[in-house]
Each structure stands twice: as C-alpha cells, then as structure tokens.
Amino acid sequence: ALRILFFPPGWKEGSAQKQVRQWFQNYLGDGEFAFFNSGRSALLALLQAFGIGAGDEVLVQAFTCVAVPNSVLWVGAKPVYVDIGANYNLDAADAEKKITKRTRAIVVQHTFGIPAQVNTLLALAKRHKLIFIEDCAHALGATYKGKKLGTFGDAAFFSFGRDKVVSSVWGGAAYIKYQISNIKKN
Numbered sequence: 001a002l003r004i005l006f007f008p009p010g011w012k013e014g015s016a017q018k019q020v021r022q023w024f025q026n027y028l029g030d031g032e033f034a035f036f037n038s039g040r041s042a043l044l045a046l047l048q049a050f051g052i053g054a055g056d057e058v059l060v061q062a063f064t065c066v067a068v069p070n071s072v073l074w075v076g077a078k079p080v081y082v083d084i085g086a087n088y089n090l091d092a093a094d095a096e097k098k099i100t101k102r103t104r105a106i107v108v109q110h111t112f113g114i115p116a117q118v119n120t121l122l123a124l125a126k127r128h129k130l131i132f133i134e135d136c137a138h139a140l141g142a143t144y145k146g147k148k149l150g151t152f153g154d155a156a157f158f159s160f161g162r163d164k165v166v167s168s169v170w171g172g173a174a175y176i177k178y179q180i181s182n183i184k185k186n
Contacts (some may be wrong), residue, residue: 003148004005006092013078019035021033032175033181035172035173038172039067039137039159039160040070040071040172041072043067043107044075046133046174047075047133050104050155052072052104053063053076054076055076055102056077056078056102056180058077058083058102058104058105058106059080059107060080060081060087060109062084062153063084063088063111064111067137068109068135069081070126080103084111087104088111092121097140099124099128103130105130105132105133106124107135108153109137109140110136112138113138113141113183131153131155132153133176134152134153134155135156136150137158138159155176157174158172
C-alpha cells in the first residue's frame, strides 16, 4: 500500500484500474462503465449521455447532497425537488405530483444505503417514460429484494469520496445498462 501511495502515476495506470473495472463488471453485470474524478461528474456525464439539457426537468429528492442538483443545473436543466418519506428517500406520491411535460428523468437516491421505494418508483418512471437514474453514492453493496442497487434503473452512479462505502479519497463511476427502457422522446 505504501509503494502505491507514494507512486501517483500508478493510480492512473496499471493493473489496479483493470481490476476495479472487472470487479464492477462482475458486480453489476451487463452494461457500460466509465470512471470519473467524482460521483457528481459521473452524474453529469449520464445526464449529458441521455441528452438532458435546457428546458428539461429532473426530479431529485430535497434531502440530498448539493452535487446532485448542481449536475442537473450544469447541463442547463431544472432540478425539481421532491419531498422524502420516513426512510429518508424520495416520496413516490410527491414525485408524481411534480411531474410535468418537461420532466425527463428521476434521480432515485438510496440514502445512507437504505433502498428507496424501487418498485413503486420504477412503475412511476415507466408510466411517465422517465429515465431512471440510481444515486448509489452511499449504497455500494446494498440490495433490494436480493438484487443489487444500481441494477434497477436505466443507469446508476457511484462515488468513492472520503465518506463513502468504498473510498479512494475521490472518484466516481457511471453505469449504463445495455437496454434502456423508458426514454421520453423530444
């Protein structure tokens, strides 16, 4: 560990990155991964990949890190804040009230690693043809009904910051499934 710590070029090249990529592939299954300097950059890239921008709205829960609404703002879209329920996660009933014709995506945060109302929110996203992005910044390793969080939506992002489940001091990852199901056409 000390050898790696005192050799910064090894952080960007070498077998460690391949091992992490392989671990993620084995962990989440089919899909594409990209690694970033942070979880917020991973979310930004996902929003850009889905073509979200000016005039669009993205549902985010009100109890969240500033990184989430900032990423939405950085693509020119409007974050729409949704109340939380007793489990500190997005309240599906309030989310439904906030959906408009401009709503393109919903960011479903699994706060403190506690799974959100996944089935209810997936049904909501499907009904309104919304992109379903899972915020797994604090949920790496958590499951819902025996299935890994990050595998339910169209995409997910992870963070490896100092206060995360797996820390590399900084870093993040974006994951997009091969088959996207709910994209609203502009």
